[in-house]
Amino acid sequence: MSTANVQQLDAFLASVERRAFRMAQIATRDRDEALDLVQDAMLQLSRKxxxxxxxxxxxxxYRILENRIRDWQRRQTVKNRLFFWRPSVQDEEQDEDPVEQVAEPGPGPQETLQRVEQMRRLEQALRDLPTRQREAxxxxxWExxxxxxxxxxxxxxxxSVKTxxxxxxxxxxxxxxxxWP
Incomplete structure (x- = not known):
């Protein structure tokens, strides 16, 4: 692989990493799992x-990433059936560090609260979509x-994509x- 091609691939991966991470995080509801899935997708694209x-x-x-997400969701389904007594990812989210949950400085508290609620509602609405609709x-x-x-x-x-x-x-x-107003 030529140096120019390596630079193009690096630039491509840098351009998609944040959005891909956000997509994976919405699907998994787990920051660490999302990072792993995106990294795996990037490695497979680079290698193959x-x-x-x-x-x-x-x-x-995105085909690789969506396949990774689907595989993760299947594994979680099996794991949840086998280990039903363990807390779910949603339960674990409540144990997050409170410092990470503090809103960043910027607009006033009312605007910040409104934006946080809007994003929470959007993320929940995206999670509620069937998988294929969310992917489309x-x-x-987004992409x-x-x-x-x-x-x-x-x-x-x-x-099918249009539908x-x-x-x-x-x-x-x-x-x-x-x-949204």
């Missing part, structure tokens, strides 16, 4: 697909992938009605 043309990387990366929403609107690239990343047809996105938007509009 670095030689591909750069315009193919977004669809490949994140890839098309800005084309319908074709999204279809490749999700492993479905262009029409999933339409349903996701309708559900989000309904769930978030009145949340």
């Amino acid at each position: 697909y670095a030689g591909r043309p750069p315009e193919e990387w977004p669809a490949l990366f 929403f994140e890839l098309r609107l 800005g992938l084309s319908v074709e690239d999204t279809a490749r990343a999700m492993g479905c047809s262009d029409g 999933h996105l339409h349903r996701a938007l309708a559900a989000l509009r309904q769930d978030l009605e009145g949340v």
